[in-house]
Amino acid sequence: MPEGHTIHRAARLHRQRFAGQRIKAWSPQGRFVDGAARIDGATLSDVRAAGKHLFYEFDPLEILHIHLGLFGRFRGFRGDGPPPTEGTRLAWTDGESTLYLAGATIVELIDPEDEERIRGRIGPDPLARRGDDLDRLAASLSRRSISIGAALLDQKVVAGIGNVYRAELLFLVGIDPRRPAQELSESDVERLWDETTRQLRLGEKAGRIITVDPADVGAKSRRSLDRSERLYAYKRDGEPCRRCETLILSSEMGGRSIWWCPACQG
């Protein structure tokens, strides 16, 4: 569900499916009636993702800003699809496909300047790489007197990482989440950023988070991994590390639970 990979995937799929199409929009739940009326009959011209934010641009110009929060979810259907659930805030169709959105924290129409403001307050996005990302990340980490585990959940540090990726990425690069962000070496930061980019790209493609190397669980391919085999650390407290059998630990960090292997993540 909604970490950065989900958001970028939604942008890509919705652009493919609906860009250039005239949209009929409504709000089954009734909490976005006015907004839906403003995009009803407009043509979707572009869909952009930035970290965990989505921006849908319409012609005549309207910008729909969506943030899925913890529970937000899209559901897409060929044709009309089933009736929307009670919580469906926004529904639209172009006649060929139907899209439902429920549970999102933010569903609003904004001005272009608002989009810029939102983009300006988030950090480098591993799924929208720019040349200076690594420098921005290193500079940002060197300024923070918090643990790397807490830093990774801060969207100003990296835009798009959530609680699953934070645990998994730190496992993959062998860094203890409790280590002070400032103390990471240049090469630690570089490895972390490369792994972040790699994993989010894989997640965007697959539509789910799978970080485990199939060889570590005796499987042949990533696709064949069972749901219970896809992650190394997240929610595995008390279970043996998939690489060294040491029991996975957990604690609170940055207001959320985190899990790590005390042996692999020195």
Place this chain on the structure above:
DNA sequence: GTGTCATGCGTAT
């Protein structure tokens, strides 16, 4: 049916 939990985040204290 009820209770709990969740891949988020802003605001109040």
Place this chain on the structure above:
DNA sequence: TACGCCTGACACG
């Protein structure tokens, strides 16, 4: 640090 907000899935009786 706590709480509220958004919804739905699943465990439990």
